[in-house]
Each structure stands twice: as C-alpha cells, then as structure tokens.
Amino acid sequence: xxxxxxxxxxxxxxxxxxxxxxxxxxxxxxxxxxxxxxxxxxxxxxxxxxxxxxxxxxxxxxxxxxxxxxxxxxxxxxxxxxxxxxxxxxxxxxxxxxxxxxxxxxxxxxxxxxxxxxxxxxxxxxxxxxxxxxxxxxxxxxxxxxxxxxxxxxxxxxxxxxxxxxxxxxxxxxxxxxxxxxxxxxxxxxxxxxxxxxxxxxxxxxxxxxxxxxxxxxxxxxxxxxxxxxxxxxxxxxxxxxxxxxxxxxxxxxxxxxxxxxxxxxxxxxxxxxxxxxxxxxxxxxxxxxxxxxxxxxxxxxxxxxxxxxxxxxxxxxxxxxxxxxxxxxxxxxxxxxxxxxxxxxxxxxxxxxxxxxxxxxxxxxxxxxxxxxxxxxxxxxxxxxxxxxxxxxxxxxxxxxxxxxxxxxxxxxxxxxxxxxxxxxxxxxxxxxxxxxxxxxxxxxxxxxxxxxxxxxxxxxxx
Ligand SMILES: CCCCCCCCCCCCCCCCCCCC(=O)SCCNC(=O)CCNC(=O)[C@H](O)C(C)(C)COP(=O)(O)OP(=O)(O)OC[C@H]1O[C@@H](n2cnc3c(N)ncnc32)[C@H](O)[C@@H]1OP(=O)(O)O
Ligand SMILES: NC(=O)C1=CN([C@@H]2O[C@H](COP(=O)(O)OP(=O)(O)OC[C@H]3O[C@@H](n4cnc5c(N)ncnc54)[C@H](OP(=O)(O)O)[C@@H]3O)[C@@H](O)[C@H]2O)C=CC1
Numbered sequence: 001x002x003x004x005x006x007x008x009x010x011x012x013x014x015x016x017x018x019x020x021x022x023x024x025x026x027x028x029x030x031x032x033x034x035x036x037x038x039x040x041x042x043x044x045x046x047x048x049x050x051x052x053x054x055x056x057x058x059x060x061x062x063x064x065x066x067x068x069x070x071x072x073x074x075x076x077x078x079x080x081x082x083x084x085x086x087x088x089x090x091x092x093x094x095x096x097x098x099x100x101x102x103x104x105x106x107x108x109x110x111x112x113x114x115x116x117x118x119x120x121x122x123x124x125x126x127x128x129x130x131x132x133x134x135x136x137x138x139x140x141x142x143x144x145x146x147x148x149x150x151x152x153x154x155x156x157x158x159x160x161x162x163x164x165x166x167x168x169x170x171x172x173x174x175x176x177x178x179x180x181x182x183x184x185x186x187x188x189x190x191x192x193x194x195x196x197x198x199x200x201x202x203x204x205x206x207x208x209x210x211x212x213x214x215x216x217x218x219x220x221x222x223x224x225x226x227x228x229x230x231x232x233x234x235x236x237x238x239x240x241x242x243x244x245x246x247x248x249x250x251x252x253x254x255x256x257x258x259x260x261x262x263x264x265x266x267x268x269x270x271x272x273x274x275x276x277x278x279x280x281x282x283x284x285x286x287x288x289x290x291x292x293x294x295x296x297x298x299x300x301x302x303x304x305x306x307x308x309x310x311x312x313x314x315x316x317x318x319x320x321x322x323x324x325x326x327x328x329x330x331x332x333x334x335x336x337x338x339x340x341x342x343x344x345x346x347x348x349x350x351x352x353x354x355x356x357x358x359x360x361x362x363x364x365x366x367x368x369x370x371x372x373x374x375x376x377x378x379x380x381x382x383x384x385x386x387x388x389x390x391x392x393x394x395x396x397x398x399x400x401x402x403x404x405x406x407x408x409x410x411x412x413x414x415x416x417x418x419x420x421x422x423x424x425x426x427x428x429x430x431x432x433x434x435x436x437x438x439x440x441x442x443x444x445x446x447x448x449x450x451x452x453x454x455x456x457x458x459x460x461x462x463x464x
Contacts, residue, residue: 028055036130081464165312243319255296283371286414288335
C-alpha cells in the first residue's frame with residue numbers, strides 16, 4: 001500500500017483506532033441510498049463502501065432497466081466485474097447487501113413504486129446522489145429533467161425519510177466555470193430553476209434548441225448550466241436536511257483503490273490520451289501552462305464518504321460545499337501532461353496503432369487548424385482512398401469527424417484555468433488523525449506518476 005491509499009482506507013477499516021475508526025463505525029449498521037450506482041463514480045462508491053465499511057447494513061441502488069436488461073440483471077452483471085474482485089474475495093456473499101430499487105429518474109416520482117417509497121422512507125440513513133447526464137451535447141430539456149428536476153424529486157423523497165442523517169449531492173467543480181475564482185459557496189443561479197422548468201415545459205424541442213445558447217450564456221454547455229441549477233435546488237433544502245455538496249474536477253481512472261487504473265469510460269482526457277496513443281490525434285487546442293485539474297476516482301470517492309460521515313455527525317448549519325480539486329495543492333499543467341503522455345506512449349506503444357504517436361498541443365487557433373488539415377484530414381483522405389481502392393468501406397474520415405466533435409467540446413476546459421478554494425476540503429482533512437494526514441496527501445511525484453502510469457495500465461471495463 002502506498003502513502004495515499006493509507007488515508008481513508010485506514011479510517012474506514014478502523015486500523016488506526018480512536019478518531020480514525022469513526023468513518024467505518026459511522027457507516028456500520030446504516031442503510032445507504034445511491035443514485036447513479038451503475039455509473040463510473042457510483043460503482044466505485046458501492047465497491048468502496050462494501051470493502052472498507054463491511055458493517056454497512058445495506059445499499060439501496062436506484063437503477064433503471066436498460067438495453068433489454070432488467071435492473072436486477074444489470075446489478076448482478078455489475079457485481080461480477082473486476083472492480084469487485086477484492087470485495088468478492090473478502091465476502092463472497094456481499095451481493096446480499098445490495099438491494100436494487102427500480103427507478104427511472106426522469107419520470108414523475110422517480111417511477112419508484114409506493115411500496116418502495118414506504119420502504120426507503122422507513123430505513124434510509126444516508127443518500128448519495130451521483131446520477132446525472134454528463135454529456136456536453138445533451139439537449140437542455142433532458143439535462144434539466146435529469147440534473148435538476150430529478151434532484152428536486154429526490155430531495156422530496158429524502159424529506160420523507162424518517163431516519164435520514166445526510167444527503168450528499170455530487171456536483172462538479174465546473175458548475176461555475178463562468179467564474180475564474182470559485183469559492184466553496186453556492187452562487188446565485190443563472191435563472192430561477194422553477195421559472196425555467198415552467199417555461200420549457202410548453203416549448204417544443206426545436207424552440208428550446210434555438211434559445212439554448214442564450215440561456216446558458218457564458219457557460220460552455222447544458223451540463224455545467226444544469227449542474228449549477230441543481231446546486232441551487234439542493235441548497236434550498238438546507239434548513240430541512242443535512243447537506244453536503246461534492247464538486248470534483250476532472251475525474252480519471254483510479255489511482256490506488258481497489259487497484260490502479262480502473263475506468264469504465266473514455267470521457268474527457270482519457271479519450272484524448274488513447275486517441276493520441278493510437279496515433280489518431282495529432283493536434284489539439286490546449287494551453288501548456290494552464291492547470292490540468294485531474295483527480296483520480298478513488299480519491300473523490302474517499303472524500304465523498306468522509307463528507308457523508310462529517311455531514312451526519314457534525315450536522316453543519318448550512319450545506320457545506322467541498323471543491324474536490326488538485327490544482328491548488330498539487331498543480332499539474334497540460335503541457336507537462338502532453339510531455340509525459342507522449343513519452344510514455346513512445347516507450348510503450350499501444351497495439352494496433354493507426355500510426356506512430358506524435359501529438360502536440362497548441363493554444364493558437366490557426367496553428368491548430370493547419371495541423372488538423374495536414375495531420376488529420378489529409379492522411380484520413382488518403383487512407384480512405386486506399387480502403388476504397390481495395391474494396392473496403394472508408395472509415396477514417398468518419399472517425400476523425402467524431403474525434404473533432406468530441407475535442408471541440410473539451411477545448412474550453414483545456415484552454416484556460418481556474419482557481420478553486422478548497423478550505424472545506426482542508427477542514428475535512430483536519431478531522432482526520434495527524435498520522436493519516438501526514439501520509440495521506442499524495443506527494444507531487446506520486447500523484448503525477450500515478451496519472452501517467454494509469455494511462456498505460458488501464459483496466460477498461462466498459463460494460464461492467
Ligand atoms: C495531445 C496529447 C496530450 C493531450 C494533452 C491535453 C489533453 C487535453 C484534454 C482536455 C480534456 C478536458 C476535459 C475537461 C472536462 C471537464 C468537464 C468537467 C468534468 C465533469 O464535471 S463531468 C464529466 C465530463 N463529461 C464528459 O467528459 C463527457 C464528454 N463527452 C460527451 O459529451 C460525448 O461523449 C461526446 C464528446 C459529445 C461524443 O458524443 P457521441 O458522438 O454521441 O459519442 P459517444 O459519447 O457515444 O462516444 C463515441 C465514441 O467516442 C469516444 N469518446 C468519448 N469521449 C471522448 C473523448 N473525450 N475523446 C476521444 N474519444 C471520446 C467514446 O468512447 C466512443 O467510442 P466508441 O469506440 O465506444 O464508439
Ligand atoms: N466523470 C467526471 O469526470 C465527473 C463527474 N461528476 C459528477 O459525478 C456524478 C457521476 O458521474 P459519472 O459517474 O462520471 O457519470 P456516468 O455517466 O458514468 O453515470 C451516470 C449515472 O446516472 C444514471 N442515470 C442517468 N440517467 C438516469 C435515469 N434517467 N434514471 C436513472 N438513472 C440514470 C446512469 O444510469 P444508467 O447506467 O442506467 O445509464 C449512471 O448510473 C455526476 O453527478 C457528475 O456530474 C463531477 C465531476 C467530474
């Protein structure tokens with residue numbers, strides 16, 4: 001085990017005794033409700049609770065049927081994936097603690113049956129709300145429905161829970177990316193959510209699409225806009241519920257737990273790294289000197305569990321926001337990332353690469369356009385011509401068009417940087433024992449190498 005792993009693992013396992021045992025002790029005997037448990041962060045949360053807080057009573061997961069699979073089948077399949085190997089080893093019967101509840105979050109009442117509502121109202125102690133649409137190109141109506149209205153409905157359900165001790169909402173550090181300095185406060189929303197919900201209700205999709213740019217204003221997409229609105233609706237309930245809001249920055253593969261390099265998606269930088277490693281991506285707009293605020297999923301989940309414990313035990317008077325970011329503590333820059341990623345791929349090439357990896361970032365729009373033409377579009381054209389001539393279906397231009405679409409949505413985040421205050425996070429850390437704090441914060445070297453190492457050692461489980 002490395003330094004970083006020791007921190008919350010030990011707290012949760014009670015290894016260090018005294019104050020440190022409180023998190024695992026706190027979760028012992030508790031019933032936890034989780035939304036988004038089939039997603040990237042949700043799965044890691046479920047795994048960590050089962051492994052490090054083995055006395056937890058039960059995890060109730062709000063899951064919908066999908067792609068012809070029932071919710072039970074989806075949860076059973078999820079538990080067979082490699083992510084759960086350590087839990088399975090420790091307790092082969094761990095699945096008994098998992099109780100799937102059928103729920104479609106965009107339906108009235110979250111489509112939870114009256115029997116299930118009654119059951120949840122009577123037994124849940126902590127709610128972790130992870131579900132969201134994280135797509136940057138999501139139509140506003142759907143993003144509003146899932147990220148805002150479903151959050152409101154979940155809060156209504158939470159208010160009916162007789163034994164609820166904490167409601168933890170997962171937001172994003174970029175909810176307020178229209179600001180350069182982001183404090184651990186909930187900023188006034190760009191619009192009163194209720195007014196927006198009422199207005200969009202009668203508009204057809206075409207009208208909503210047309211007015212979306214005006215509505216989202218200086219935010220880059222419907223995702224960050226609706227996440228900001230969601231924070232506001234959560235805050236409105238702070239007099240009635242104990243609330244914690246976690247704002248992670250760019251969440252990447254696991255650093256240590258349950259093993260390094262676990263990921264189930266190619267969102268954000270992971271997709272960019274792989275595209276560069278395969279020799280497909282050769283140029284992208286990014287600022288060499290801007291901070292790349294990456295954070296491994298296991299670190300986020302450890303902090304989320306600690307925040308759940310703190311919220312329930314200390315019952316802060318108002319909702320506490322935790323900016324879960326790394327730039328202020330341990331800045332890593334896109335230029336450095338480019339250097340490490342490219343030298344790693346040169347030393348350890350990926351299989352079946354399109355060509356030798358050689359990607360560069362530039363903050364200059366025209367230079368980027370030039371390289372797109374020369375090193376993306378022209379080779380794609382030649383390759384597709386070759387495929388055509390040899391009787392095969394052309395595909396390279398299609399791949400590049402998709403890549404360009406994805407990249408164009410990401411460049412906003414790689415071309416500038418932000419400063420986040422993380423005092424509440426530090427305060428949370430200060431509640432841990434000095435030994436844990438000393439060994440717990442990832443050293444600069446370890447965190448950087450961890451990120452790079454993980455790129456090369458990814459365990460990608462897309463269907464888990
Ligand atoms: C030059 C080398 C060194 C590079 C150094 C510099 C790197 C700079 C990277 C900058 C990245 C900055 C990212 C910042 C993000 C911060 C946002 C805040 C964080 C959050 O709060 S939430 C999480 C953020 N959400 C996302 O990341 C989702 C973004 N993705 C989308 O919205 C959609 O996937 C997208 C891009 C609109 C594409 O949609 P669509 O065409 O419908 O396709 P799919 O989603 O089905 O995916 C198709 C295909 O593409 C792959 N994919 C997805 N994302 C990427 C990506 N980022 N790069 C490359 N490829 C990507 C996906 O896996 C699918 O592959 P298949 O093989 O399954 O078809
Ligand atoms: N990933 C990142 O880099 C970051 C994520 N976050 C936040 O963390 C949280 C989790 O993100 P992440 O795990 O990456 O996202 P994923 O896209 O991996 O997971 C989303 C989850 O939400 C569920 N969900 C979506 N729509 C519905 C619906 N209609 N009914 C029921 N469940 C639904 C999905 O279920 P299903 O499997 O059925 O689709 C899935 O479990 C989000 O709130 C996000 O904003 C914040 C910062 C960074």
